[in-house]
Amino acid sequence: MREFDLLNRVFAQNTSLPASVTLPPGDDMAAMRLALHTSTILAAADSVVEGRHTPLGGDAYAMGRKAILRNVSDVAAMANAQPLATLACAMIPAGTDEARVWRLFEGLRETALAWNAPLIGGDTTVVGAESAMSVAVTILATPLDCNAALATRTAARVDDGVYVTGSIGGAWDRATGLGRHLDFTPRLRVAQELFRTLGSRLHAMIDVSDGLAQDLGHIARSSSVTIDLELARVPIASGWNPRDAIAHGEDYELAFTAVGEVPAMLEGVAITRIGVVTSGEGVVILVDGAHRERSTNAGWEHVA
């Protein structure tokens, strides 16, 4: 496989790049024109490794797609944000069938374009046959409104309601490695509508990738507050135990805090109030009936 030729053939498929791509892939850098009055650029990077984030020997297209979707989910989690572009670096084990590499890049390229984040750069490197296939994606985004706040993890305030989109649990079948985590809809449109609808009443937001409890913990720590999570209120995927579901991860739903009224549904996605922000010490308190348990590294610990 000639790395240079392969990537050029991938990029040659980009017949419908937006006009904002003023210098397409193939030069030392690519260039994009920014919308007028853009004064902030957002960036995040996230990898997908075969055998860890996707099943070994599975469809390489799904691997490329997941790598883009995970990154779009990060854009969603800023609420006041719109994807701009993506770049992808792939590590390809020696001896990999070239058709498989092509499928990986088509999954990347088509998914990126579908989310208005055209693939404008990257590279492929052939690594030892014993190495895992992997792809590292960087996503760029711009705020919808550069004068308004981003929904950061640090923005939760005491007395905010705590909300989650969709339902939690069941994204990953531990037996097969398959499931929704391979082809989900990042909650970008819901996040943008929440930003437009709530404005400055929308405070902290995160996408649920590590598991609901742990991700709420990130908000609690970053904002130096406590989050009371009422287990009975969490919308749980059918057939799942609530405690398993909130520890599971890869849901790619949004968890957020806001003050005042919040719509029960936006863009066809349910939004459920699952708790409240209280003053405290950067932890999540699981409220399960009359029991209160505090999150620890090892799990949950009964509190008086």
Add this chain to the structure above:
Amino acid sequence: MREFDLLNRVFAQNTSLPASVTLPPGDDMAAMRLALHTSTILAAADSVVEGRHTPLGGDAYAMGRKAILRNVSDVAAMANAQPLATLACAMIPAGTDEARVWRLFEGLRETALAWNAPLIGGDTTVVGAESAMSVAVTILATPLDCNAALATRTAARVDDGVYVTGSIGGAWDRATGLGRHLDFTPRLRVAQELFRTLGSRLHAMIDVSDGLAQDLGHIARSSSVTIDLELARVPIASGWNPRDAIAHGEDYELAFTAVGEVPAMLEGVAITRIGVVTSGEGVVILVDGAHRERSTNAGWEHVA
């Protein structure tokens, strides 16, 4: 190794981030404020794999440093460009000493900061112990002047002079894997001074990573011109055979085309005229005394 904690500790070293980083690493995305009147963003991505781009078991700091330097060299190759930020995704084989991972990230973080491209995001993923350690870096940049052209590969014109900075060859010791390729100075300042000095007389530019002959071939093909490369004029590293040197790669010098007078030295770096752009078919013609040879995939082929 807890991936999340390690990266947070790396980012906690970022005590001197520029004020333009308005949302530092640690959220779903990082944010940077752009300079006034910035209407274009540039991006490139490039990977470094241990055992391929750096010696196996070598200093991990040097690996992180090289990953940043390679990307800064891509910014240099646009001439009208200034680094803005970097993101890095590392694949870490299971069982790697945590101190080694720390060295990798310190090489990334410190080098990025030194080149005004602060590390604002990324992730670490633990992969199988048999996988190679690797790091994929994305670099963002902005034009020095958004109303002026970038020095693209497509911009060479017939009758341009062809130039190279510094000297070619000897960047990589094939026996030890060591050499200048592990700690070079990307020609960013030279490129920026060329842009300021030559203005629109500066046409095409590329950084010499694949080897001078091959990289000039990229310009020739992209610009649909022929480049006559005069072997005797190429400044060759001491002790190197010219034909080996121009095929060697990893020089991270700049090759460019321009019309009119070009300074013989800028920022302490020699600039040498090595050829001329002629009308033609996207190839490099090696002029070696009275012989003319055309570049092919397999090497050089005598032409009448």
